[in-house]
Amino acid sequence: MTDLQEVRDPELPGRLLVAERDALIPLLRSRPDADFALPTAACPGWSVRDVLAHCSAALMRVVESRFEKGVFSPESNDRDIAERAEWTNAQVVDELERGMTEAGPVIAKAGGVLDRIALGEWVHAGDVRDVFGEPGAYAGAGLPDALILLARITRQKEHLPLHADLDDVDEPLRLGAAVAAGPPARYIGDAATLVRLYTGRPVNGAAYELVGAAEGELNIFG
Incomplete structure (x- = not known):
């Protein structure tokens, strides 16, 4: 991971x-x-x-x-x-x-x-x-660096721990607090939708799976 x-x-x-x-x-x-x-x-x-x-x-x-x-x-x-x-x-x-x-x-x-x-x-x-209506609204060339920042910010905020299996990124991503009382929440889907969830943006009917957390719990800007 x-x-x-x-x-x-x-x-x-x-x-x-x-x-x-x-x-x-x-x-x-x-x-x-x-x-x-x-x-x-x-x-x-x-x-x-x-x-x-x-x-x-x-x-x-x-x-x-x-x-x-x-x-x-x-x-x-x-x-x-x-x-x-x-x-x-x-x-x-x-x-x-x-x-x-x-x-x-x-x-x-x-x-x-x-x-x-x-x-x-x-x-x-x-x-x-x-x-x-441009394709890849929350993706593009900056996505890898954006994911690094997102992961670090959620760590600093001791956010809800989450294990993300991303369809378009080779390795799973760990977000949130380093130490937790129980197993992390799980996300399966694409990286752009993960960004939308963590920033409170509409997911526009995207297909993804989120277990162990509600959508609103992920929003770092909420």
Whole structure:
């Protein structure tokens, strides 16, 4: 079984962001303005543009080391989106590209406390691809690094232990607390659906098996 939590690779979050930048930014630049107003299923009340503005703002806070009290709270996120209300969609995408390029080294030096931001950005990119109907919304080139971050974060949070047999990954994956009173929960299915479950995203009728845990217990952002 693969244990991906033990040794932190400080370059991994930045690598994940750059891989996602190279996939997402060209896609965004190819879409008409009307697509930025589409609602997102993963973030009720937010449009695609709102998600992107939140992502770019969060990354620029990292780049500029702006972490005032209450940062990343729902209220703070709404303010960040409102501050960009008069921007063009192209300006939002430009800021997002800069953030995805420059945040990695800052996250690397932070010792792990900011790693979760890189995973959140990757997941939000999946939210946007999902709205656009793009294949592999929560997969793609960044998936292996995203799984490593997910495993480490669930370990740090002492989350419910889970053994995952992934259809599209060679070795089983262990997530959650290292020590548990009983046997871990079990998941059988594809990796993208596992990501959806751990981040509270709709599974869209995907076929999978989950034993020993309810879907809501897996959500690390809940």
